[in-house]
Amino acid sequence: MNTGQQTCVAAPVVAKARRQTELAGAELAKLLRGRVHLDEPMARHTTFRIGGPADIFVQPHDMEDLAATIRFARDKGLPCKVIGNGSNVLVGDAGIRGLVVRLAPKFSDVEWLEDGALVGAGARLARLVKEACEVGLSGLESAVGIPGTLGGALATNAGTDTGSIGDLVARATVLDHDGELREWTAEQFAYRYRYSNLHSSRASVICAHLRLEPAAKEDVVAKVNRLKAKRAGRQPLRAWSAGSVFKNPRAVAAGKVLDRAGAKGHRMGAAEVSRKHANFLINRGSATAAQMRELIAWAHELALGRYGIDLELEIELVGEHCNHE
Numbered sequence: 388m389n390t391g392q393q394t395c396v397a398a399p400v401v402a403k404a405r406r407q408t409e410l411a412g413a414e415l416a417k418l419l420r421g422r423v424h425l426d427e428p429m430a431r432h433t434t435f436r437i438g439g440p441a442d443i444f445v446q447p448h449d450m451e452d453l454a455a456t457i458r459f460a461r462d463k464g465l466p467c468k469v470i471g472n473g474s475n476v477l478v479g480d481a482g483i484r485g486l487v488v489r490l491a492p493k494f495s496d497v498e499w500l501e502d503g504a505l506v507g508a509g510a511r512l513a514r515l516v517k518e519a520c521e522v523g524l525s526g527l528e529s530a531v532g533i534p535g536t537l538g539g540a541l542a543t544n545a546g547t548d549t550g551s552i553g554d555l556v557a558r559a560t561v562l563d564h565d566g567e568l569r570e571w572t573a574e575q576f577a578y579r580y581r582y583s584n585l586h587s588s589r590a591s592v593i594c595a596h597l598r599l600e601p602a603a604k605e606d607v608v609a610k611v612n613r614l615k616a617k618r619a620g621r622q623p624l625r626a627w628s629a630g631s632v633f634k635n636p637r638a639v640a641a642g643k644v645l646d647r648a649g650a651k652g653h654r655m656g657a658a659e660v661s662r663k664h665a666n667f668l669i670n671r672g673s674a675t676a677a678q679m680r681e682l683i684a685w686a687h688e689l690a691l692g693r694y695g696i697d698l699e700l701e702i703e704l705v706g707e708h709c710n711h712e
């Protein structure tokens with residue numbers, strides 16, 4: 388399992404970096420119309436409600452702001468992470484160095500077409516599913532209950548056994564790491580199970596054209612309701628989580644493996660394996676990233692020891708996770 392672990396830095400180095408961050412934040416704020424925050428707690432921006440501060444947190448007002456932010460990061464040599472609703476990430480307790488860019492609630496325009504939609508990356512999937520029901524377009528039903536944005540869904544190829552978002556992409560507009568706009572075809576995302584190459588190309592998706600099928604509204608609504616009920620019966624939707632922590636191996640669901648191994652209810656501090664779904668690790672209120680990481684490592688070892696199954700992370704570890712985690 389790739390732990391993505393980074394080490395924490397010594398205090399004097401942190402103090403110097405802090406001064407540089409303040410200067411960079413002030414310089415960036417002068418260039419933008421959108422908001423720039425220093426030391427923004429990432430727990431506020433993740434569905435796990437876990438995560439230390441982002442050095443510089445930016446909410447661009449428009450495309451010009453976003454391009455300026457990307458170029459600023461490139462010119463200053465600062466890491467830059469675009470996030471959506473933070474529903475597939477575990478941010479370390481020591482936070483994120485460099486820039487974090489949150490597109491939502493801007494970049495959320497949606498234009499419905501006869502056989503699809505043009506959708507901003509900041510738009511929530513929940514809104515898309517609801518509006519697709521209203522206009523009678525089928526294809527997005529499997530996204531019901533996924534609490535992410537279109538951008539996050541396109542990056543992770545979010546979906547279920549009934550379909551993934553990548554299946555719907557006709558083309559998309561992305562901003563490359565030089566701040567230049569590019570048009571991508573669906574093939575350029577190289578979609579696989581919970582994978583796209585947006586990460587490796589360091590591009591940010593701005594909007595996408597999704598292809599959908601005209602259908603009777605009542606049929607779309609009925610399918611959405613069926614899938615919603617199925618999800619509600621199986622998943623702890625009110626708990627603070629990031630959904631399934633591990634990807635499903637080919638032959639068997641990760642949740643089943645962990646359930647059979649007796650993982651449900653196991654705790655590390657306030658991090659707990661859900662009693663409803665063993666692949667959902669939940670924050671019972673005050674869990675730290677360190678505790679969640681310990682629980683993840685424990686569950687991984689359990690599946691490996693009992694069944695020889697090497698579970699792979701579905702969630703992404705972001706930022707600095709200290710050595711003791």
Ligand SMILES: Cc1cc2nc3c(=O)[nH]c(=O)nc-3n(C[C@H](O)[C@H](O)[C@H](O)COP(=O)(O)OP(=O)(O)OC[C@H]3O[C@@H](n4cnc5c(N)ncnc54)[C@H](O)[C@@H]3O)c2cc1C
Pocket residue numbers: 434468469470471472473474475476490508532533534535536537538539540541542543544545546547585590591592593623624628629630631703
């Ligand atoms: C209760 C619950 C149920 C869930 N069920 C499912 C499910 O059934 N299927 C499933 O696949 N997932 C599921 N998830 C996980 C998660 O909701 C999805 O992966 C979602 O698509 C992530 O979207 P986000 O906006 O929250 O992305 P984030 O978590 O903010 O980001 C995820 C990744 O996408 C990148 N990213 C975000 N926006 C952009 C952008 N504009 N351009 C480039 N990269 C970007 C980020 O850098 C990061 O690497 C669930 C989560 C929860 C909490």
